[in-house]
Amino acid sequence: MSLLLSRRLLLRALGLSGVGLAFAPSLSNRALASPASRRTLVTVFLRGGVDGLSLVPPVEDAAYHRARPTLALRATGEGAALKLSGPFGLHPQLAPLMSLWNEGHLAVLHGVGLPTPVRSHFDAQDFVESGTPGRKSTPDGWLNRALSAEESAAPLRAVALQATLPRALFGDAGALAMGRLEEFRLRAGKRGAEATRGFAALYAGAVDQALRTTGQGAFDALSQLDEQHLARLPPTSGVEYPRGPLGQRLADIARLIRGDVGLEVAATEMGGWDTHAAQGAATGTFANRCTELAGALSAFARDVGPLLGRVTVVVLTEFGRTVRENGSRGTDHGVGSAMLVLGGGVKGGRVYGRFESLTPDRLQDGRDVPAWTDVRAPLAEVLSACRPGVDLTRVFPGFTPGPSLGLFA
Amino acid sequence: MRLLSLCSLAVVLLSCASTPHPVVRSEAPPDQGPGAEVHLLQRWAFGPSERDLAEVRRLGVRGWVEERLARKDAPVSAALEAKLQEFPTLTMSMTQLASDYPGKKEREQALLDGRELMRPVRIGLELSAAKVLRAVEGPNPLEEVLVDFWFNHFNVSADKGAVRWMVTSYERDAIRPHVFGRFRDLLEATARHPAMLFYLDNWRSTRDGMPKLGQRLTRRGVAPMMMEDDGDGDDEDPAESEPKPGLNENYARELLELHTLGVDGGYSQQDVREVARSFTGWSIRRPRREPEFVFRRRAHDMEAKQVLGQVIPARGGEADGEKVLDLLARHPATARHLATKLARRFVSDTPPPALVDRLAKVFLSSDGDLPTMYRALIDSPEFWAPEARGAKVKTPFEFVVSALRATGAQVEVRPRLVQALARMGEPLYRAPAPTGFPEVAAPWVNSGALVARLNFSLDLVSGRVPGARVSLASLATPSTPTAEAWVDTLGRALLGTTPSEETRATVLAALSKRTEAASAEGEPSPVDVQLVAGLLLGSPEFQRQ
Numbered sequence: 001m002s003l004l005l006s007r008r009l010l011l012r013a014l015g016l017s018g019v020g021l022a023f024a025p026s027l028s029n030r031a032l033a034s035p036a037s038r039r040t041l042v043t044v045f046l047r048g049g050v051d052g053l054s055l056v057p058p059v060e061d062a063a064y065h066r067a068r069p070t071l072a073l074r075a076t077g078e079g080a081a082l083k084l085s086g087p088f089g090l091h092p093q094l095a096p097l098m099s100l101w102n103e104g105h106l107a108v109l110h111g112v113g114l115p116t117p118v119r120s121h122f123d124a125q126d127f128v129e130s131g132t133p134g135r136k137s138t139p140d141g142w143l144n145r146a147l148s149a150e151e152s153a154a155p156l157r158a159v160a161l162q163a164t165l166p167r168a169l170f171g172d173a174g175a176l177a178m179g180r181l182e183e184f185r186l187r188a189g190k191r192g193a194e195a196t197r198g199f200a201a202l203y204a205g206a207v208d209q210a211l212r213t214t215g216q217g218a219f220d221a222l223s224q225l226d227e228q229h230l231a232r233l234p235p236t237s238g239v240e241y242p243r244g245p246l247g248q249r250l251a252d253i254a255r256l257i258r259g260d261v262g263l264e265v266a267a268t269e270m271g272g273w274d275t276h277a278a279q280g281a282a283t284g285t286f287a288n289r290c291t292e293l294a295g296a297l298s299a300f301a302r303d304v305g306p307l308l309g310r311v312t313v314v315v316l317t318e319f320g321r322t323v324r325e326n327g328s329r330g331t332d333h334g335v336g337s338a339m340l341v342l343g344g345g346v347k348g349g350r351v352y353g354r355f356e357s358l359t360p361d362r363l364q365d366g367r368d369v370p371a372w373t374d375v376r377a378p379l380a381e382v383l384s385a386c387r388p389g390v391d392l393t394r395v396f397p398g399f400t401p402g403p404s405l406g407l408f409a
Numbered sequence: 410m411r412l413l414s415l416c417s418l419a420v421v422l423l424s425c426a427s428t429p430h431p432v433v434r435s436e437a438p439p440d441q442g443p444g445a446e447v448h449l450l451q452r453w454a455f456g457p458s459e460r461d462l463a464e465v466r467r468l469g470v471r472g473w474v475e476e477r478l479a480r481k482d483a484p485v486s487a488a489l490e491a492k493l494q495e496f497p498t499l500t501m502s503m504t505q506l507a508s509d510y511p512g513k514k515e516r517e518q519a520l521l522d523g524r525e526l527m528r529p530v531r532i533g534l535e536l537s538a539a540k541v542l543r544a545v546e547g548p549n550p551l552e553e554v555l556v557d558f559w560f561n562h563f564n565v566s567a568d569k570g571a572v573r574w575m576v577t578s579y580e581r582d583a584i585r586p587h588v589f590g591r592f593r594d595l596l597e598a599t600a601r602h603p604a605m606l607f608y609l610d611n612w613r614s615t616r617d618g619m620p621k622l623g624q625r626l627t628r629r630g631v632a633p634m635m636m637e638d639d640g641d642g643d644d645e646d647p648a649e650s651e652p653k654p655g656l657n658e659n660y661a662r663e664l665l666e667l668h669t670l671g672v673d674g675g676y677s678q679q680d681v682r683e684v685a686r687s688f689t690g691w692s693i694r695r696p697r698r699e700p701e702f703v704f705r706r707r708a709h710d711m712e713a714k715q716v717l718g719q720v721i722p723a724r725g726g727e728a729d730g731e732k733v734l735d736l737l738a739r740h741p742a743t744a745r746h747l748a749t750k751l752a753r754r755f756v757s758d759t760p761p762p763a764l765v766d767r768l769a770k771v772f773l774s775s776d777g778d779l780p781t782m783y784r785a786l787i788d789s790p791e792f793w794a795p796e797a798r799g800a801k802v803k804t805p806f807e808f809v810v811s812a813l814r815a816t817g818a819q820v821e822v823r824p825r826l827v828q829a830l831a832r833m834g835e836p837l838y839r840a841p842a843p844t845g846f847p848e849v850a851a852p853w854v855n856s857g858a859l860v861a862r863l864n865f866s867l868d869l870v871s872g873r874v875p876g877a878r879v880s881l882a883s884l885a886t887p888s889t890p891t892a893e894a895w896v897d898t899l900g901r902a903l904l905g906t907t908p909s910e911e912t913r914a915t916v917l918a919a920l921s922k923r924t925e926a927a928s929a930e931g932e933p934s935p936v937d938v939q940l941v942a943g944l945l946l947g948s949p950e951f952q953r954q
Binding site: 122136176184189191199 | 566568569570659662663666667672802828831832834836841842843844847850851852854855856857858859860863864867868871873911912915916918919920937939940943944947948949952953
């Protein structure tokens with residue numbers, strides 16, 4: 001679709017320019033780059049360090065309740081956690097996700113984190129997103145390295161729905177960031193057609209190959225989004241996203257998926273998880289974040305509908321939080337947290353990963369849920385499932401995965 | 410030297426033969442080829458402005474460079490001074506900033522006491538605004554280019570905890586005073602600055618086996634040495650205040666890999682460790698309350714070290730770190746690494762090896778004298794070679810500043826302008842990794858960022874960039890107001906040279922479509938000057954320097 005559009009645009013540009021532009025339209029190899037076995041990978045980075053013990057509370061563990069007199073979620077009664085499996089429950093405000101759990105589309109991984117504790121948001125996010133824990137000078141990100149092994153001119157193969165490109169998408173493979181889908185357009189007012197044609201022709205004739213290719217990508221993407229009116233595509237009938245940035249961003253990602261634009265990777269984020277004080281249990285600050293998260297994810301799943309089988313969503317964070325609640329009824333920066341994986345091929349309805357009773361002797365530095373599972377292990381499995389044959393030694397250099405978690409069928 | 414000018418002459422002859430444009434006679438020495446002034450300003454001044462172009466023409470390339478290297482030029486203009494006065498944080502100390510622009514908790518507490526305090530985000534906005542203003546209209550754009558280069562080389566990010574209160578001082582007190590000095594001094598200034606000590610965690614690095622500092626010390630009135638209130642709840646965990654002694658290698662690793670030797674500089678993991686041991690005790694008194702350098706004798710590893718084969722004897726104390734800096738600042742690998750980085754920034758993404766070799770030698774023979782390095786670059790035939798002209802893609806900052814300079818915009822920087830840069834991928838003072846922002850084109854050239862650049866171009870010429878006013882008519886008015894004449898005059902004004910045949914034809918074609926539409930309605934069509942200017946600023950030619 002976009003190939004045809006871009007050719008048309010290009011021909012218009014060539015016709016208009018009146019000079020022979022030294023430009024050979026390169027064949028888009030999207031068809032090759034997205035074999036039928038591929039799934040679109042969507043990452044939702046929860047920034048601030050999610051309290052995994054409130055997201056997926058081990059409600060049957062007595063040590064959990066001892067460590068958290070006011071913050072622990074109950075196993076039964078009012079505001080109780082929703083029963084998952086083993087000792088685990090799901091935060092009650094995540095109820096909209098229960099149908100995905102019951103249908104086997106949602107898996108939980110607990111005790112996951114960086115192999116060496118890093119308790120600075122900045123550094124921990126950097127290490128998760130670069131995919132090279134402990135190595136700060138890695139210039140690119142894990143998601144980009146997963147794509148950059150193959151050349152592709154598909155303009156919308158990697159999109160971040162956030163104002164700036166996240167670290168995970170830094171790198172050689174063309175990735176673009178947009179705060180909202182509707183912002184990705186030329187603001188040329190009345191002279192929109194002329195400006196678009198003019199720029200398209202200027203970039204088609206650019207001497208610099210990188211600028212020429214990028215320009216082509218940009219105008220392909222612009223025309224594709226424009227002619228499909230994707231930014232204004234309404235959600236599937238009956239689906240309503242919750243208010244707030246995450247709902248809007250996931251709605252935009254759903255538009256790209258439904259518009260079949262060749263999306264391979266989408267990344268977005270949600271803040272507000274740094275709950276040092278007054279975190280709350282079944283209600284309160286943390287619970288409100290859960291409401292937004294679950295509402296947006298659930299709406300997304302219903303919005304893409306049957307296409308969910310071709311999509312995998314990973315919800316991750318930079319670290320978990322202290323097992324004991326602090327003096328301000330909050331929790332501080334910890335190590336291991338929980339991760340959610342949902343979508344096609346996921347063997348859901350199960351809690352994965354090693355997890356033990358939270359007695360102080362089992363904790364990292366006597367205070368934190370350890371990273372029993374290296375964060376790269378599930379990400380590697382997700383990548384292998386979404387992009388069969390992906391070179392994991394390139395994506396996570398120096399990482400040797402242990403036995404498979406078995407997240408995927 | 411004679412050989413050098415012969416090479417240069419050959420370069421000129423070649424470039425004259427290959428250029429399609431008529432050779433413009435200028436006062437530039439003949440070995441620099443046509444368009445020398447524009448090329449010089451593209452790389453060393455964020456692009457030509459009317460004022461600086463006139464200055465280079467008056468003084469000649471070398472005269473202009475020497476005057477700026479000597480910082481002998483005019484002081485900050487009254488207009489710029491007045492604008493900078495509006496940013497009180499620029500001259501404040503780190504302590505003042507931390508107390509007057511505190512984190513959320515302190516602000517809420519102050520509100521209860523009836524005082525309204527400023528948010529720390531203001532610090533970054535004012536610093537960014539000042540950076541744009543100084544680059545656009547400051548008296549010494551060459552200095553601003555170098556401050557940008559060296560800050561990026563020794564990058565710290567305001568996004569990491571307490572660095573937000575330190576970054577203003579870091580640029581003002583550690584980077585800027587040394588960009589025309591010796592590398593060794595610049596290196597030490599960064600090594601001792603709280604921003605670097607905090608950013609790369611050296612302030613909390615202690616000798617291995619150091620006992621935990623308990624409450625006892627705190628009660629005696631000695632500040633806990635680690636992780637006091639080092640954050641805003643935004644990054645570092647304020648509750649993580651128990652000292653966790655131990656060696657931290659972050660600074661040591663980046664010092665070797667990024668600041669001095671380079672990743673292939675021939676050091677081992679053992680060297681990283683030994684360097685880290687040498688810097689134990691280089692710390693911050695209290696990151697939030699008293700952000701100043703302190704040497705903590707108790708935390709320092711007093712044993713002997715061996716760095717790159719050199720023994721640093723036991724009991725050296727604070728001087729161990731200085732010895733390491735001495736060693737690194739004069740190391741051939743450092744010379745090569747810095748030569749490569751400078752050549753990459755100022756000549757091309759893939760700098761000619763011969764140039765890197767020569768620069769590395771200059772670095773060693775001048776004992777790291779930075780102006781000598783800059784002169785060697787500007788005097789090199791590689792800098793003036795035709796293949797170096799327009800060979801660099803502008804970073805977002807270079808693009809925005811060069812557009813403001815080329816259009817002679819009246820600028821009062823507003824947050825929107827700073828945010829526009831973030832959308833193009835360059836959030837000022839918040840580069841996400843110690844490597845700083847990329848010096849090469851590839852990471853900047855992506856579709857999203859490109860659309861942001863095109864929109865900035867269109868917004869700027871139609872007066873939609875808040876805080877930037879452009880008058881196209883005063884920039885260039887052709888004698889006959891035809892489309893062709895407008896494209897040529899605006900092209901010369903904005904691109905610094907007559908636009909290429911392709912660019913010219915394409916812009917004219919875009920215009921003619923509009924003209925056809927207008928004439929179909931039987932009206933004479935005035936030239937859409939804004940469209941011409943917008944297309945030129947957004948053109949591939951303007952993305953390069």
